[in-house]
Amino acid sequence: RFATHNGFDFEEIKKAMKENETRKRKRGASTISQQTAKNVFLWPQSSWVRKGFEVYFTWLIELCWSKERIMEVYLNSIEMGQGIYGAEAAAKYKFHTTAAKLTAGQCALIAATLPNPIRFDSAHPSAYILRRQSQILRLMKLVPKFPPVEKKEVKKQKTEKKKKK
Secondary structure: OOOOOOOOOHHHHHHHHHHHOOOOOOOOOOOHHHHHHHHHHOOOOOOHHHHHHHHHHHHHHHHHOOHHHHHHHHHHHOEEEOOEEOHHHHHHHHHOOOHHHOOHHHHHHHHHHOOOOOOOOOOOOOHHHHHHHHHHHHHHHHOOOOOOOOHHHHHHHHHHHHHHO
16 A cells, blocks of 8 residues: 555554464564654664654655655665665665666565564575565556556557557
């Protein structure tokens, strides 16, 4: 729901609160926007004070930045391994290529490790990470392309296809 929410996914927050009533290990519901605010502007240790600042900075970046910019900053600031920050560094270190040349499978492997990129290695995936990669690849086919194509652009593409026939 990243492309449509305002920085906070209240549906996911409600789910996490409900699940956390019975879970030993609590799960969060931070969005990409919230994680970007934390990674760029705040400190890593969790606290209620940091969470308050995170809400403020999330609101600001959602107000000032496009979704494309938020995603770009997120992908260039997220930790993807011990001392590896950003998609370009992960592509180079893990797959000896550039971020632009990563395959869908490699992207899915990197995404599969993101809950804990220190513990899980996309270059040497465990059976668990390979299962997650398969799930992510399936989901990638269901989720609309990002950034979303404008309606005018879709009409233009359909018109061009008709002209070619």
